Amino acid sequence: MIKSESVSLKLSRFMHITKLNKFLIAATLSYITIFSIISLNSLAFLNLGANLYGLATDLISLVVIMSIFFVVQCSLLARKAFVYVSIGLMLWIVGATADVLDEVVIQPLWVSMYIEDLCRSSGMVITAYGLFKTMTFMQKMHKRLAQEFIIDDLTKVYNRRCFYEYVDRSHDKQYTLIVIDIDHFKSINDEFGHDMGDRVLKVFAKKVNALFENENMFARIGGEEFAGYFPSSQFENVVDVSEQILEKVRTINVKDDRFLTVSIGIAKRLNKHEHFDTVMKRADQALYLAKDSGRNQLRLAP
């Protein structure tokens, strides 16, 4: 398959494109050749010396449009955009070919009206519409990729990358981090299957995410590990929210009266020099304390 990350006029690209693209390029070149031969053989010649300037500029236009057409055939465009741009450029090339030849031979009026003017103008409009479609498609793709870059695929909450960047860029000197880990999640997978495990993760993330508001942030940072960020203005709130998380999670029924529980570690940044990784490590240590103390509880890092 042809690489789409660069735009190039290299003729070697022709070897790697689809049959349809090859056919369209060949058909367009054949049209230019056949139309030129017929015109040059059947129509009366003009004084070439007087039209040299017009011939040169029209030829340059034709070569430029043909090159753009070649690049389009070698690129991966969205289907609709490709169809409109290809048809538009082909019509434009038909008009531009007649434009070149009317500097060399005396064309009948219908050729200059229908082939030259009409094809060129409609070709320009259709190409412009195709470009508009291309831009719309690119904007949609950009939005989708930007979302995928920061959102976790399964749970639809923020992902690890987004969380780390958000906290690392925080100007808050004394934020608090919490790390939440689902208890005995492996046994949920083992007893009820991986799909059930996924469903539990989704329900859990949705319920807990609803408890995070304003500048607080909730994210999935690992398989069954989640984290929360609270700015210093929310510090009073952290233990409260963490207790609400414990409560809410206990209402999630995995199956057959088996309810979910989590353990939570909480760490407040000690001073503005403490690095994010260190705060995270302390929250992790508090989490292990909660696990060691029997799970289904929270622990504060010293």
Ligand SMILES: Nc1nc2c(ncn2[C@@H]2O[C@H](COP(=O)(O)OP(=O)(O)OP(=O)(O)O)[C@@H](O)[C@H]2O)c(=O)[nH]1
């Ligand atoms: N269904 C599902 N399982 C996952 C996913 N990511 C990780 N896991 C599983 O999560 C389990 C985590 O297991 P452990 O790290 O042993 O932890 P645990 O069983 O929760 O035990 P404790 O944390 O000690 O309470 C592993 O079995 C992983 O396969 C996921 O996206 N979907």
